[in-house]
Amino acid sequence: xxxxxxxxxxxxxxxxxxxxxxxxxxxxxxxxxxxxxxxxxxxxxxxxxxxxxxxxxxxxxxxxxxxxxxxxxxxxxxxxxxxxxxxxxxxxxxxxxxxxxxxxxxxxxxxxxx
Numbered sequence: 001x002x003x004x005x006x007x008x009x010x011x012x013x014x015x016x017x018x019x020x021x022x023x024x025x026x027x028x029x030x031x032x033x034x035x036x037x038x039x040x041x042x043x044x045x046x047x048x049x050x051x052x053x054x055x056x057x058x059x060x061x062x063x064x065x066x067x068x069x070x071x072x073x074x075x076x077x078x079x080x081x082x083x084x085x086x087x088x089x090x091x092x093x094x095x096x097x098x099x100x101x102x103x104x105x106x107x108x109x110x111x112x113x114x
Contacts, residue, residue: 005073006070006073009072013068017064017065018058022054028053029053031056031060036060036064036099037056037060039099040106044103044106044107046107048110051106051109059102059106063099067095067098068091070094071087071090071091071094074086075087
């Protein structure tokens with residue numbers, strides 16, 4: 001039952017992102033200048049111009065949906081302040097870990113150093 005709830009939360013967040021960010025050309029162009037992409041460009045020296053805006057937005061959306069769904073799931077699974085603290089710490093660790101992996105993968109894909 002809990003796994004189904006997690007998947008439903010993840011899919012809900014992902015579909016929301018897809019509808020309001022990835023599918024709209026105006027927001028997709030703004031997405032290239034977002035803090036997510038700025039972090040990847042500054043830290044991992046990714047050439048955003050070599051990547052398609054749709055694929056970049058889709059990948060970042062997938063990662064962000066996973067991070068948010070995990071945080072929400074933990075916060076509701078562990079009740080009270082402890083749950084919120086654990087959710088916050090896990091989300092923080094997931095952001096650093098997953099964005100590191102994403103940065104390395106996008107660097108290879110954009111033709112940066114290996």
